[in-house]
Amino acid sequence: MVFIFGVNFPEATLVKRSLETFYGIGPKVSQGIMARFHIFPYAKVGSLKNQQVLDLTAELSEMKIENDLRRQVQDNIRRLKDMGTYRGRRHAMGLPVRGQRTRTQITTARKLNRIERGGQGRVKM
Template identity: 30%
Template structure:
């Protein structure tokens, strides 16, 4: 079983699909990583050589912020929004959508469940 950055990679999946299981790696970044290493999109995880796995780990640690580091960075950004008192911070604190979504007819669960408790993390 292969683990990359703490995530278990399914041996039967393609490399660019399996990399998307890592938090912070989407389709575009996964395809870019495969292109940098020189892998085709049809290569499966169980066909990777040790050299390729080390190259993937090196690229991920050097060029991308992923996993728990990215989650921590996002939480720090949210806390800074709340601290400076901007609109997005107010919306996060009230647990309401903060990117312009409609709340009159949508986001009823969001408004009903958590409206009484402020955002705490």
């Protein structure tokens, strides 16, 4: 088990995949981090040297990921709601925000946003 940024990873997992498990790190960012520290794209976590693990941990500690990023996203949504913008109202009602069709294909958005709306509508089981 290798310890990266407070999480234990099995030695057989890929470094790219283990980096992408953190909220806020996608394929492009993980690829850039690996290129910065000269890590082969198909390298396993167990094959990393101690210095590379320390470098990865230091890099991740400087980035805004996990709870900090989640908090920032929630603050941005709260700011939109407080200002009363169109996007803020759509967030508050649990409707699609980015111009998706709502005439026929809204059931998924309503299903996903049911908790925030306070239980309006019936729940089908």
